[in-house]
Amino acid sequence: MNALQMLQKINAMAEFNRWCGIEVTVADPGSVEIQMPWRPEVGQYAGFLHAGLIGTLIDTACGFAAGTVAGPNLLAANFSVNCLRPAQGQKFIARARVVKPGKTQIFTSCDLFAVDAGEEKLVANGQTLLTVVQAAQ
């Protein structure tokens, strides 16, 4: 099972990821891409993508990027999100990468793009600090 298959399997195990319609589309050592389609249920009061789902995509992509270097036993300790522009589009693409891998913690970073009429626009960015969970803990 390669990295992409491992992440697709983990993605399928998370009920909320399935509800969101998140798909893992790219997985290389240290970087991933995930996608999610727009639908009205993911909107905030003005009809843009809800900030909670912006965070969901950034946190999920960062966790998967970390997973390509450290395996699946990871927990997010902190994540931070910048909402740069109103997030509007037919679909959303999050691209995350590992900034610094470590034995106990992994620093990651992510850009989130809205795709509207075939054009990508950076709408948010963020970061996640993940902790490697020991089997014995």
Added chain:
Amino acid sequence: MNALQMLQKINAMAEFNRWCGIEVTVADPGSVEIQMPWRPEVGQYAGFLHAGLIGTLIDTACGFAAGTVAGPNLLAANFSVNCLRPAQGQKFIARARVVKPGKTQIFTSCDLFAVDAGEEKLVANGQTLLTVVQAAQ
């Protein structure tokens, strides 16, 4: 219409908040409480509350707290979330407060509790920096 009614109305306008089952339970000047029940669809791969929904509750409660002092024309610029413990429970309560109101930006803070067998446990905290959107913009 008092602050609680205004926030309940805004909450009802956000499709994602409705899907989550978020309810606004308390609204005072500068502070609010919101609640969300557990159900399997909000889980991550290990069955805990998904970090994206932890972020959703913190960002939503912070935005509503800011709304009690600045009205509804607000956008989250940055939010940051600490996942302190695995988030498990029958329901989740987010309590947010305004740390510093301003003309153009509002600093807020939030604690998230899981309620399990009637007992509250702090599972996450976070903060949101909101920008006041000008009508003329």
Added chain:
Amino acid sequence: MNALQMLQKINAMAEFNRWCGIEVTVADPGSVEIQMPWRPEVGQYAGFLHAGLIGTLIDTACGFAAGTVAGPNLLAANFSVNCLRPAQGQKFIARARVVKPGKTQIFTSCDLFAVDAGEEKLVANGQTLLTVVQAAQ
């Protein structure tokens, strides 16, 4: 050697803390207070306390608070600072506390006050996530 004495000893070992004139004034299990006097050398271009020194005080107080529960072998992984108001005063007091201690990481929080004409004003707040460094690492 009690917690206050341990922290005062560590504080004296850090050359930059000595230059700043930082003093550890209170140390209880899970919480500390430190102080720093104003002088022109700590100013930014407009004569307020430089944001870098706001960060210094918050990071230092958070690290010391963590030290009261986990000993001195700690490194800051991430810290985040909100500049709430221009930081002006004769001295500055940072009060930090442990939000969640853990085996491998410790979450902390801090408020920073400027003291002007005997009155305390909240000028910044922030948080630090510290990692426990293993002796064997």
Added chain:
Amino acid sequence: MNALQMLQKINAMAEFNRWCGIEVTVADPGSVEIQMPWRPEVGQYAGFLHAGLIGTLIDTACGFAAGTVAGPNLLAANFSVNCLRPAQGQKFIARARVVKPGKTQIFTSCDLFAVDAGEEKLVANGQTLLTVVQAAQ
């Protein structure tokens, strides 16, 4: 006066920047580089660069990058720092860029490198959210 000269002038007005020995070495529209030499006074208890000075360099470089697109009337609202590796070297180089300029707020990002024996190593990264201060405020 070009952007580099404007930033060098602002840098010289900040007493703490002068004490640090910070120099502005590059300024292009939306990006800057600053440098600071190591000396013992900037150390923490183990002799690495103090986290407060890591924050100082990141916050200062981000503010200068924002200044190249928005002029000097800016205040940092929030900054966040990741300490990736122990910061050790003869000098330190911070490179910052504007991620998203706006009318009222500017999102920036920064990488911090330690230079040891002529080799650059990424030791920290971070971000700053700056607010444009209105002349009339």
